[in-house]
Amino acid sequence: MVYLHAAISESLRLYPPVSYDHKEPQEDDIFPDGTRVKKGARVVYCMYVMARMENLWGKDCREFRPERWIKDGKFVSESQFKYTVFNAGPRLCVGKKFAYTQMKMVAASILLRYRLKVVEGHVVCPKVNTTLYMKHGLLVTMEPRENDY
Structure with missing residues (x-):
């Protein structure tokens, strides 16, 4: 399941369900690059x-x-401040492990039974919004596996 966990993480990295978010400092602050941020300012970042x-x-x-x-054959997490799909710091999603378990169960269940292929010629174009989705959907064909396992 190491590769499946990595594939899910990579998918979420490239296509995060929430494509951008914002934070508001509770007091004046300074970013590591020297940028000053006033209390209550909205800092928007795009995952x-x-x-x-x-x-x-x-x-x-x-x-x-x-x-x-x-x-070395093991899954290695990135910094939650670099890979912000599940937020970071004190706001890290409490359901992160549960979400990964669910995604692995669904993916394994589907991949055990079907081969998936994006429809030839289908334009895959993400629509960056509060939640990320495909502008034209994601058309795939599902071919049943015949006792390949």
Whole structure:
């Protein structure tokens, strides 16, 4: 299940369900780069864009590469402040482990029974909004597996 966990994490990195969020400091603060932030200011950050930043994820940041999450055969988490899909710090999602368990169960159940393939010629184009979705949906074909296992 290590590779499945990595594949799910990579999918969420590239296509986070919530594509942007905001925070408001409770008091004046200063970012590490020296930028001053006033109390109550709205600081907006975009997880969709963060996933495509070379300085965070490397030159292959736009590629789907689950292997980036695996070291010596084990799943290795990234900093929650770099991989903000489940928020970070004191606001880290309490249901994160449960969500991963559910996603793995659903993915394993579907992949055990079907082969999935994106419909040829279908344009995959994300629509960045409060919640991320595909502008034209995601058309796939599902072919039943015949006792391949």
